Amino acid sequence: MKPSIPKGTRDFSPEEVNKRNFIFDTIREVFVRYGYQPIETPAMEALATLTGKYGEEGDKLLFKILSNGDFLADANKEALAAMDSPKVAASISKRGLRYDLTVPFARYVVMHQNELAFPFKRYQIQPVWRADRPQKGRYQEFFQCDADVVGSGSLMYEAELARIYDEVFAKLGVRVTIKINNRKILAGIAEAAGVADRFMDMTIAIDKLDKIGIEGVRRELESRSMASEAIAAIETMLQTQSLEKLRTLFAGSPTGIAGIEEIETVFSYLGADSLSNEIAFDPTLARGLSYYTGCIFEVKAKDAQMGSIGGGGRYDNLTGNFGLPNVSGVGISFGAERIFDAMEELNLFPEKVLGGIQVLFIAFDAPCHRYAFECVTRLRAAGVACDLYPEPAKIKKQMDYANKRGVPFVVLIGESEMSSGKLTLKNMQSGEQEQLDIQEIVEKF
RNA sequence: GUGGGUGUAGCUCAGCUGGUUAGAGCGCCGGAUUGUGGUUCCGGAGGUCGCCGGUUCAAACCCGGUCAUUCACCCCA
Structure with a gap:
């Protein structure tokens, strides 16, 4: 089958998640x-909690969850025979996805x-769902960030x-x-x-x-x-x-x-x-x-x-x-x-939200790769987000990978670095390189 | 729920009034380059033209249906 996701929903790339x-x-x-x-409340609420709170239009936009098990046994037979969808739905669905955060909050306050x-002041950042026809700026699954005070x-x-x-x-x-x-x-x-x-x-x-x-x-x-x-x-x-x-x-x-x-x-x-x-x-x-x-x-x-x-x-x-x-x-x-x-x-996201690793380690041969792995471990322990290319492949290939990941720095490790303990730190934007030991690299970040 | 637009390579799109083996740019893979990427050059892979049916000697192109997607209305963040 061709992979797809339900309409009105989206996947988010690492960059998008960072921005969000x-x-x-x-x-x-x-x-x-x-x-x-x-506070947080469940994605689904009892349907009775939700219906009638958002007007007639809103009720139509509620996502209803089909009851599990033999739901047809509990279905409203007359409504079924009359092809009365809303009534049938009410008899085979007891739960629905939350439509906003305010009504679940009201329910929470009462409970x-x-x-x-x-006065109770709460905020809530969670997704809500509406069976709306999607269009620009309108999705079926979207996040709301609410702050309310009651009392x-x-x-x-x-x-x-x-x-x-x-x-x-x-x-x-x-x-x-x-x-x-x-x-x-x-x-x-x-x-x-x-x-x-x-x-x-x-x-x-x-x-x-x-x-x-x-x-x-x-x-x-x-x-x-x-x-x-x-x-x-x-x-x-x-x-x-x-x-x-x-x-x-x-x-x-x-x-x-x-x-x-x-x-x-x-x-x-x-x-x-x-x-x-x-x-x-x-x-x-x-x-x-x-x-x-x-x-x-x-x-x-x-x-x-x-x-x-x-x-x-x-x-x-x-x-x-x-x-x-x-x-x-x-x-x-x-x-x-x-x-x-x-x-x-409007291009308002600052550069720094892009996240990701600060340094990618590049090794020239197998012994260097082992050594690089130790270096990476030490850098990680010191709190620096970094990674090592999985094998000592061609430098071009490893550099390409660094570029693709948008890594600001790489550390190159070959025989001379390994023997001297002075690693080559390269700024991927300016191309500048300097020889530093692990401790000095940690201090740079 | 109502009305319109669009579905052709991974992406953005060409493809004339139906007519042989369906194209481009970008991207991807490999090479030029045995310790240094973004440039350049060379080579390569990749498409049941959304799907089903109809018209025709012949359909990516015309017609009908269907699905997907998108925009607007209703409503809403």
């Missing part, structure tokens, strides 16, 4: 410094509530998480815009426009704004048969960048006012000018996931044409689904794959 680890390590370091602790100190409603955390975004992207060298809005402001817009009952319709339309423009949003709202004066009112408010002006428009909406005050509080925590990236209030930011209730974030790369590379927000009742009501949480997520793609596109 550079991203993960950068994010992890910042998370840890901000007081977040790591371990008596062991945790609240506090303090807006300090919104500011803290915004700072984390700012710091991580500054370290990675990716210029971004961090957009912030508040679901309560969106609710205020709906209220002030007199369409509070159509909040979700409105939000979905607004979410598309940067793709289809204000005209497109108008058409979208019209097609959802919204009154034209309401649409006009929504448009006016969406184009209001000033919190003060919005406040006057929200005169009759306490929710909207509350949203504005929350944003103002977050900005006051952030202070004026100590951020590396722009953080901007954007009333048109909506975000699809419905569990957000307060501030919402989205991060876009400034120099790459790409969907958002991070997002998050506050959710007042996420653990309510699992029987623990009134616990407020707020979190952010980094889309590692898209950050990778953006950094690759």
Whole structure:
């Protein structure tokens, strides 16, 4: 058979793994410094944990795991006869692959509530799976890097998480815009426009704004048969960048006012000018996931044409689904794959992430090869990553191999080196050579 | 789930309106070079033209199907 991997999945070469680890390590370091602790959850969850949390669309994108054993014995016979795939699936699958890290985290918090100190701050860097049709920047298996805090409603955390975004992207060298809005402001817009009952319709339309423009949003709202004066009112408010002006428009909406005050509080925590990236209030930011209730974030790369590379927000009742009501949480997520793609596109990876060995030993004949093996052992013991070509082959062949591996230095060992103990260390880039003993070589690295 | 593009050597692609043994560049292997690579030169290996069927005297090329892949929409990281 022809080897292949499932669609939407990828193999990673050593170089790619090194680059990805550079991203993960950068994010992890910042998370840890901000007081977040790591947890991990299983790749698969009980299907009941996952279904209904991501909306109708999300449910369709859940990977379901076929039950083991005689699953047909437990299958829903009527559904089978009626060719009702979703119902049949529910009867032959009890588990699914995690779709994001937030819902498993909520489940974790509820299950371990008596062991945790609240507010509980955790980070999690693990793959998630979605049965989406793959396309640019979209895969069926991808890593998310999440930081969330549960058990506090303090807006300090919104500011803290915004700072984390700012710091991580500054370290990675990716210029971004961090957009912030508040679901309560969106609710205020709906209220002030007199369409509070159509909040979700409105939000979905607004979410598309940067793709289809204000005209497109108008058409979208019209097609959802919204009154034209309401649409006009929504448009006016969406184009209001000033919190003060919005406040006057929200005169009759306490929710909207509350949203504005929350944003103002977050900005006051952030202070004026100590951020590396722009953080901007954007009333048109909506975000699809419905569990957000307060501030919402989205991060876009400034120099790459790409969907958002991070997002998050506050959710007042996420653990309510699992029987623990009134616990407020707020979190952010980094889309590692898209950050990778953006950094690759913009050539932002530093040379040093390439990893690999520092030195390759090259021996001229069999006795030298034995001697070289001892040298390699000593260098390794001293903490230097190195390797020895497996046999005393032609020098050209060994040098070619060194080039192919991108090794910065080689050590050449022949009779004279062996007898003098002074090895020839060659810089593969400059071609310079010097005679050094083992100890001197160790000191060079 | 909906709509479009593309499948020819390991990679990137040529291959005219169907017409003999399907090409290039790069890469790979060997040699020129008995202790020094990246340059150059010489030689070599490697392809059921994604798969199945149809049209035709004749198909890499036209038609249908199928699979894969990619882009966009929906949705999203």
